[in-house]
Amino acid sequence: MLKFISRRLAATFVVLIVASFVVYMLVALTSDPLRDLRVSNDQSAQHKMAILSEKLQLDVPPFFRYFLWLRGAAGCVIGQCDLGIAFSRGDQPVAAALGTAMASTLSLVVLATILAIVFGIAIGMTTALRQYSAYDYTVTFGAFIFYSLPIFWVAVLLKEFGAIKFNEFLGAPDIPLGVAIGLGLVFGFIAQAIVGGRLVARLKIAGAVAVLATILLVILDATQWFAQPSIGIIGVTLSVAGIAAFILFATSSMSKRRYVIAIGATAALVVALWFPLQFVWFFLNNPLTVILVALVLAVLGWLLGWFIGGDDRKDVARIAAIVGALATIPLLLDQLFIRWETYTNLSSLKSGVIATIGANTPTMASHPDTWLRMLDSAAHLVLPTIALMVISIAAYTRYTRATLLEVLNQDYVRTARAKGLNESTVVMRHAFRNTLIPIATIIAFDFGAIIGGAIITERVFAWQGMGSLFSYGLHHSDVNLVMGFFLVTGIATVAFNIVADITYSVLDPRIRLSEEA
């Protein structure tokens, strides 16, 4: 293993050096930092050109200038990075520019990627289980459409309908009965498609979901919930119950009494803690509180699981801990929604909360209330996250579907079925884990790629991350800036490549990385 990693690292190093040389030469030879000044009729242009030439050492041919750059970059190994200055950004050191851009990109892309993975895998699995059904065809059709949509266009449409029009709706929310019924029918249709089975069963499901959704919408409309949305104790209770049910289903432990009791107890405990936690949120007004609460709830869940679990206590405790940790999400959302009205009063938006540009509202970035800032960030993250997700979900869906279908056709799955296991245990316990092996490597690749940011998405949403740094550098012929970008993304890509290989061997014992065995 060690030998494998060191060999890979050595190869990586060579690849990076060669690639950086190629990129440097390409950028340096095709771009001219003095061009803007050459075609300027500004009287000071000549003087500025002389100063800039000296600063960027333009008298040195690019071939040798690369080694000057490399010497500075090599300093990073011993902690003395000198990536040069970005002349196009007022001589800001490139390292500093990369720092802020990376932070910005990570906050945008990590969430989008995680959500895309979760939803992509979930949708992919359901399509595989309902292979060749109307649902499968619909999702496949949608996946290909989204996969081929230009993201700038998606982004503009999202802003128009997801922000401007939706905000107008939030300003004066009114759902006519007809629309409520229509939406209910749509939900019903989706539900029956996912559940599948015989016609009668599907009709029942469709009817039930349609009626429930319609009633819910009518109630929400009647109580003006959309004007002043909140979650409250009722919402938290429902959400936690939903999470518990989902986890029970996903771990195929619906029918096991001890699991149900332990997880039910955990959920009940979370709901009981809702009121005392109000004080925690209020007095510990700090982002770390989220982690603290999640940890505490996880530990409490684990303890409950341990005591109730009986013979399976380890397993039960683990699942209960997961439920506890996940229950933090509705609790946190509840806090954000409490601040909805304060936020809309502070915000300059005409109505509603959904923002179309940037990572936060300038005037609110330094607001003392953590949860208000979080609401602001969330309002800014919604649209770019959806834009990024829509496209990667499509890819994950396809991969998951194909892999799960392949796994389900294998002998050991047939054996599992033959010994009388129910379908959910077969899928979730036996097939799902093996499905994850190839997906995990794709995810590792993707994480490497996302550090590079999303050039178009960032530009359209005026998000100042790595992607916009790169395009800014190219646009202004700023070689140092482009190289800084390349260094970070190049290293990230090869590093996650190695991680992908290692993950593969960890997940799949049949694969060995070293040759000795």
Add this chain to the structure above:
Amino acid sequence: MKFKRILASVATLGASAVVLTGCALPYQSEVVADSAITVAWNDLASEFNTNSASGNNTANAVVAYFTNGSFSYYDNTPALQKSEQFGTYEKTSDSPLTVKYTIADNVVWSDGVAVDSADMLLAWITTFGYFKDADGGYIFQHANPRDDLSTELPAAEGKSFEFTYDKAYVDWEVQFGVGVAAHGAVMLAYPEITDPAEAKKAFVEAVAAEDIEWLQKVADVWNTGYQKTDATAAEAAESLVFLSSGPYKIEELVADDHVTLVANDKYTWGPSPKYERITIREIGDPTAAVQAVANGEVQIASGQPTADLLALVEGLTDGEYEAGNDATFEHVDLTFNNGGPFDPAAYGGDEAKALAVRQAFLLSIPRGQIIDKIIKPLNPTAEVRNSLLTVPGSPNYDSIVAANGSDFYGTDDENVTKAQQILADAGIDTPIEVKFWYPAGNVRRGQEFQLIQENAAKVGFSVVDTSEPDWLFTDPSQFPVNPHDAVIFGWQSTSLAVTGSDQMYGDGKPSNFQGYSNSVVDETLAALETELDPAVQGELQAAVEAELFADAASLPIFQFPGLIWWDSTAVEGVSSAPLSPGYFWNFWEWTPVSAAS
């Protein structure tokens, strides 16, 4: 909207101020408490000394316009307006040219220290490159040090500052102004000096004693110490880098994202702004800026118009827009020295034949069609530009156009007939091949090329597309002689300064990519540089243009269209201006809208 409640108070306040004080208005702040506006610009400030070589750009100039008091500014005509409440200037002698600047008594920096002659002394030694190191390099890296203009070190005392130019200089009015605070630069360089008065004194003495060693540290600060891309509110309030002598001061700066300006409570002169806070956000994509205005995140934005963008802006329900002129003008230049069809060498040195071909080609450029088809849809009031040296609307434009011979060019149809006639008279065989360059990838110039190619074919020119995206002909190390016979691009006007045209039309000058050489032009431009009488300046400019038009060297086509749009339910008093700083030019007139109005 939260602006609604505040407007009544503004109106009352303003009215009572007028009633109480009669016409001699002392400064009365009209800043509306808690009012805020967010505006969009495509780039953010990264340096707060806009005179240094690295800080001299438009993005920095925009912020400086809010935070630096100045003796004059450009309005949207464009014309130079004096701001006499800040300070006055006068020419005290024509020969030698002597000018005197006086800062008004109540004008102070945002830390309460008076703006005075020490600050002007710092501006003077940097602007005129007074101090040099042993190698002859400038100690203060000014963007355009002019040690050829003024070399006699003036004395600095009190609020006035008088200095002499070595020669008469036509653009003296825009050559000099107050830059960064002298005491700020000194105290940044020497943190042990904590008393501003002491800092000023030390600086003035060091300059008088020519103590280069002491000044070097100040110069280091002046050159790079004002580069800041981030500042929290606490830093911005503390730091001497952000000292302001304008209506606003920096409150917060976040790299690549926004800069927040807050009304300067020490500002007691000049027109009062109405907003307490102005936030400038960086938005590069114009479509995003339109949707941001529709959503209420941003109240004012601007962009280079395209048909799509204009359609979006027209669709704004609560928005207004203004299509106007930008500072750049499109023109076609012909190359005189590359052996091509416009070079007399191609006809064995026959100047007359080459001139005929040049005239015929410029006549075959369908300016009317270009305006009608490409520019008018974006700016309905667009007109053909007929001057190479002056911006339409500027004081001398009309008289220059009347005298420069641009009436040689009529309507497109007349021009085609005329061009055919000229070629026939000169006995030149057609078709003539013209290698034509435009920046590849630029859609608008691509369309212009199509129109030109089509129309020129009627006259007998076969226009060959030699476009490439990299403007290689502008790099003398690659192409000492322009390989293209004709090029189309834009010149940008950053000011109404009269000098500078020699860079483009002077023999062998760096921006003369067409190999143009005319001794009358060179001499007249040189004479223009030292002409102090505005009327004679106009005559000289007209004379230069008359030569350029007679030589058929270059043809101006149109002023770039500009577009600004704003949320009319939030703000009023917004208007565009062609010169930098664009729509910010009258920021003090931006007023929050009340529900009633």
